[in-house]
Amino acid sequence: MSDQAERRQRLYRSEAIVLKRRDYGEADRLLTVFTPTHGKLVLLGKGVRKTQSRKAGHVELFTLSTLLIAKARTWDLVTQAEMIEPYLPLRESLLRTSYAYYVTELLDGFTQEQDAHPAMWRLLRETLARLAACKEETLALAARFYDLHLLALAGYQPQLFTCVACQAALEPVTNYFSIVDGGVLCPKHGEGRIGAETLPLPLFKALRFIQTREWEQVAQLNLSAGLHAELERLLHGYIVYQLERNVRSAAFLRTIREQVQSVTRDA
Numbered sequence: 001m002s003d004q005a006e007r008r009q010r011l012y013r014s015e016a017i018v019l020k021r022r023d024y025g026e027a028d029r030l031l032t033v034f035t036p037t038h039g040k041l042v043l044l045g046k047g048v049r050k051t052q053s054r055k056a057g058h059v060e061l062f063t064l065s066t067l068l069i070a071k072a073r074t075w076d077l078v079t080q081a082e083m084i085e086p087y088l089p090l091r092e093s094l095l096r097t098s099y100a101y102y103v104t105e106l107l108d109g110f111t112q113e114q115d116a117h118p119a120m121w122r123l124l125r126e127t128l129a130r131l132a133a134c135k136e137e138t139l140a141l142a143a144r145f146y147d148l149h150l151l152a153l154a155g156y157q158p159q160l161f162t163c164v165a166c167q168a169a170l171e172p173v174t175n176y177f178s179i180v181d182g183g184v185l186c187p188k189h190g191e192g193r194i195g196a197e198t199l200p201l202p203l204f205k206a207l208r209f210i211q212t213r214e215w216e217q218v219a220q221l222n223l224s225a226g227l228h229a230e231l232e233r234l235l236h237g238y239i240v241y242q243l244e245r246n247v248r249s250a251a252f253l254r255t256i257r258e259q260v261q262s263v264t265r266d267a
Contacts, residue, residue, distance in 0.1 A: 159183030
């Protein structure tokens with residue numbers, strides 16, 4: 001086999017979104033990316049921290065790019081990068097940046113390397129576009145839509161339509177939510193159950209609506225601040241339980257959101 005043919009065998013091209021990165025050596029960077037056909041990859045971007053690097057601007061966090069990648073022993077190497085969509089608002093607004101960190105941290109936590117998942121790829125790409133384009137007051141709702149749909153794709157969808165204990169169809173009454181059991185319990189099996197919490201009817205309806213509707217419908221929801229806070233709290237607890245670790249970006253996001261709200265009130 002010629003050297004040129006061997007080199008072609010070692011190369012592959014893929015679209016990719018940068019989930020996270022860390023400095024490596026004096027001028028390199030390790031990039032964790034998500035791709036439509038190869039799943040999550042850890043790649044080495046050689047020299048991308050140099051000011052004259054042509055690849056640097058094309059492998060920024062949350063950027064969608066086409067990468068030419070060379071197979072290597074430890075980490076495959078990014079040999080070329082061409083930006084497709086920078087999602088600039090995600091880096092121009094600290095609040096939007098915080099939501100992007102949250103979205104990418106969840107995806108990283110729920111995926112394994114080299115496990116292709118085209119539906120997760122579409123959800124990530126659509127969510128970053130949403131976070132970049134939607135109004136600030138819709139950002140939290142976009143995150144909850146992402147939470148529930150990512151959980152479904154990852155195999156951890158909470159059961160919201162039948163009781164997790166008896167499988168009976170759930171009625172529009174005050175039911176119970178159990179993180180450990182993976183969903184909702186009817187009043188008969190939820191009352192008094194250790195770890196199960198009361199699930200008010202408005203919260204129950206919001207969960208089911210967001211889980212089963214397309215974004216265009218969900219975006220029309222007008223949830224009160226209190227209801228959304230309960231929705232976020234419940235889903236965060238469920239996600240942490242499934243991941244078996246804290247979501248660091250969630251605490252940072254809450255801090256930034258509180259600062260933004262404080263500035264808005266004082267304006």
